[in-house]
Amino acid sequence: MLTLLAYSMIIVFMALIMSGRATALIALIVVPLVFAVIGGFGADIGPMVLSGLRAIAPTGVLLLFAILYFGLMIDVGLFDPLIRLIVRMSKGDPVRIVVGSALLAMIVSLDGDGSTTYLLCVTAMLPLHRRLGINPLILPCVTMMSNSIMNIAPWGGPTARVMSALHLEASQVFTPLIPPMAMACVATVAVSWFLGVRERNRLKKIDVSALHMEASPIGGDIDLDASDAPRASRAMMAFNLLLTIGLMVCLVLAVLPLPLLFMGAFAIAISVNFPSIKDQKERIAEHSASALSVVAVIFAAGVFTGILSGTKMTDAIAQSVVQSIPTSAGHFLPLITALLSAPMTFFLSNDAFYFGVVPILAEAAKGYGIAPEIIARASLLGQPIHQLSPLVAANYVLMGVAGVEFGAHQRFTLKWAFLLVVVMILAAGLFGIVPLF
Template identity: 35%
Template sequence: MLTFVGLLIILTIVVLLIWGKASPIVAMVMVPLIGALIAGFGINDIQTFFEEGIIKVLPVATMFIFAILFFGILQDTGFFEPVIKALIKLTKGNVVTVAMGTALIGVIAHLDGAGATTFLLTVPALLPLYKKLHMSPYLLLLLIGTSAGLTNMIPWAGPTGRAASVLNMDPSELWVPLIPIQLIGVVLVLGMAFILGKREEKRIRVKIAANEIAAVQLEGADWDRAIQSISETGDASLKRYHLIWVNLVLFLCVVVLLVLNVMPASFMFMIGLSLALLINFPNVNLQMERIKAHAPSALMMAAVIFSAGSFLGILEGTGMLKAIAVDSIHILPAFLLPFLHIIVGMLGVPLDMLTSTDAYYYALLPIVESITSEVGVPGTSAAYAMMIGNIIGTFVSPLAPAVWLAVGLAGVDMGKHIRYSFFWMWGFSIILLFVAMLIGII
């Protein structure tokens, strides 16, 4: 009975999220509540399950609120702009170096963990260069999406926070072992950019030889336009270029302390946010305006995390997750169980095309983790396999709103973007997964 109801709850939530019939908050609050009542649990029992679930995700939700506000404030000040401008200048108009520079720009631009901001910052700046050089805009989206996916493992981005809430861990604690795979991933994405850049260069040469397009030489005006596009993002009155070095010290202090795990991540971001406001916006009214501007994103993510806490609390408290794991062990072949998380991780990118991020981490991860833990696989190992296998696919999935924004900014077709990028991203994810296994993260 518990297995049947538990699977029904999870399946219903996945279907509702995939088809857009309910918001994550509604789906993860109401469906488990109804399921628990059907399974015969009383209101007092459900209340206890709810409270236990909320307590587990409270640190994660708190961290998200203050992390999003902190990076939002840094974004307002133009903190990330100089690095991106410098990388654009370094490309020198060569197709291969433009491709490799694009990959590095994607890594840097996504440091705030917001996909929409990443594409708003990069696509308008780089698209004119791509058009001038006759490079494909689909290559631009592929490289930005893949490199941003690597950065997306940071604890203040969505996937790590979701996985941490499932495992009842601090997101920064879960993230630190992922740093080596991120660094290796940067090297790999530069290699992929080199290969794709060479392919693109050959395609352009063939077209020039066939007189289909004319050979071009970038002029100073082209660089000026790209750099100006970076400066035009955001509100000019909020830019604090003269405080870049002070903000850099603050940023590095926050990141280093997170890595060293000196204090809880939520408290670290509270301190970081307070200092960022004092340094950049001493006026109290302006401080409140900036907090209000970024509050919707912060509160929405926190609300989803709390709803997931309710969902997980009910599934764990009722024993449904345990029942699903035990019954699955009896059904699945024994030799498959220790590798289930790796198999699911290898299918992570295709699964991202079928499930939303919330469904993948809040519905599928708990099941896989419960099953594999029964045969001695650490919960973190299951989480890492599913994260590394899935996270690159975030920016090729039509279920991700940021992808639609990117497609619109680039003026391309979603279907063609998927066809162009899907297999490269999937292959990259599988390689990254095997690298993580070789170095012992999984």
Template identity: 35%
Template sequence: MLAITGLLAVLTLFILILTKRMSPLAALITVPIAAALLSGFGLRTATFVVKGIESVSSVVGMFIFAIVFFGIVTDAGMLDPIITRILLVMRGRPTRILMGTALLALLIHLDGSGAVCFLITIPAMLPVFERMKMDKRLLTCVAAMAAGVNFLPWTGVMIRASVALHIPATTIFRPILAVQGIGLIFVFTTAYLLGKKEERRLGLVFDGTGFEMPRRELSEQERRLRRPALFWPNLLLTVSLMAVMISGKVEPVVMFMIGTVIALFLNYPDAEEQRRRIDAHARAALMMASVLLAAGAFTGIITGTGMLKAMANAAVHFIPAGHAGHIPFAVGLISMPLSLIFDPDSFYFGILPVIAGAAQQLSVPPIQVAQAALLGQMTTGFPVSPLTPATFLLVGLAGIELSEHQKFAIPFLFAATVVMTVACVLLGIFPI
């Protein structure tokens, strides 16, 4: 019964968000609470909500101060010369801008943190997209693809798969290194093709060297806030903050809190101006912080009530016993959509061991099941899953609706998983 209730809750959530019948904030709060109450958990539902909120509290804090920090340095004009330089190098061509976005996201996501990747990539590239009047869904889609095709040995999902099946991470990774390369070729090819399509949509005319560069006229308010003399101090502050954060030596929320204070005193030492700068960015920070807290409540309820575990156990029974050899291929194909239903812990520690155990009994090596799962489950799937705070971070930073991002990006992310799964078959990693 819990499995059915959990599945209905997840499906209802997606339908309400995708059809825009309810805002993500309202749906993330209403649906799981209703499901828990209908399942008879009563006042214990409040405990699940609190635990879920506690689990995302550091991400919420990081997001709030990240929005304020990047807002301050952007007001001060730090990104102006960087954007101009990027446009010069890319010659204002959407194809190069999208491929550059993919490369930036890929390099930053080498540490395996989706939140850090989006916190750096989106604020850096968003002004370029806005100045070029490019579709911001392209920004979130390409960044999601580049971050998603990443299952290096030190990433969270790889570590979970390794621990769950007691197989060294490098042993799982080495055979699929070439597959990841094929996935990245797909990402950059897709970015190029999307760029060509965007060039046609914008009606840009190529003059042999590049497209005419868009010029941005600053308003009187923007000119008053600019601090061109402080470009290098602001850049040094930002790079230092990113470096320490990526190193993992200090929690991101702490670094952004410190960085925000330094940025305020560096650029706007007057207390009244500091208040105005905080007020200017508080609305965006508060809106997305509330959605992140609601997402924490959702995951807290479906985990605490046991709905996730029940769905995991029920899903295993749908594997046809007579088609064991096809298990890795089948798991690979559905691994990305499974990210929309299961969080990484419930899948890798709940479902994966059961599937791998059943496969092993039917003479299918467990390592193949692990590799299949890694092709999409919370890799290409995490940037569109409502179960990961990074998804809300991505759309919040870009300023687009979650439903718009999901409808646009899911086909490309799923295609990346399919390409890599087929590559595993062609390379002899999976039987068929």
């Protein structure tokens, strides 16, 4: 009964999102509450929701101050030189711009944090995409594809979880996956090139000289020559650049918790760039609407995950999947794990899959002489699909800064994410990293 309730809730939720009948904010709140009541958990809804909110609170704080920080950096013109450089290099060609967006996201994604990647890459590239009239769904698509590959790094979420769950080292799990990741990167560039060529053919002729007014993804407009906020002096620009680089280094090294890093960086940046309290209030107010829309969805996701975990629906889904694998298919467990990793991490959180499902699969695989590290590698191959999940908090940052609907993004990107999963599985089999047969 609980398993049926869990699958029904997920199906209804996805149907509402994908069809555009409800926004992610509303669906994340209403759907789990309704199904919790139907399942007879009405009396326990409060504690379950509060538990989910407590778990998601650090992410909400992180995104709030990250949006404020990068919004402030846009105001003072930190990214203007980068945009000018990209304009000169792209020469108004959609192919170069789309491929460049994908490559930039691959580099930035090395920090292992999807939210930071989306904020930086979309902030830098969206003005060009908008000014040239490129399909607004392309930038979030190629950015997400790049991030989904690089997120497999040991300091990223999924790999760290599976290594912890199965007590493995990075050399056993991540290092062998480098060739499939490289193949997926090539596939991402190829898809970006294809999308860029398609946009070039659609747009035909582009006036490069018109590239001066750029729409900002985080409130207001970016004009490369002027702005509502005063542009920083060279000395202040150097300070802002060093502060941002220092912030990124601290993020990678995990010097302090991520929310605290962004809170501190924002406090320093706004105090130095805008000493006047009046100016500080204006800057915060300028970006409050964008920040609120993203953070509201993050806390709504806490309702969904809190009820999903509190009602044990997550455990029911995990058990139903494992029990459905016939004994005769034991020798195919690496392939089965690779195939399951896409839908399972889409409908469940990374924690639920890597701490709940993967250990069970690894234990079953031992009986067939299959090492745990093989199951661990296979479980990471579905990450491109996972990145489209409504349970991934960074997605709401991407939607907020890119200004597109989540359902539209999923419909546009799903086929390309599926292609990446196929490429990674085939490459893993080809290189003998995950034996498929």
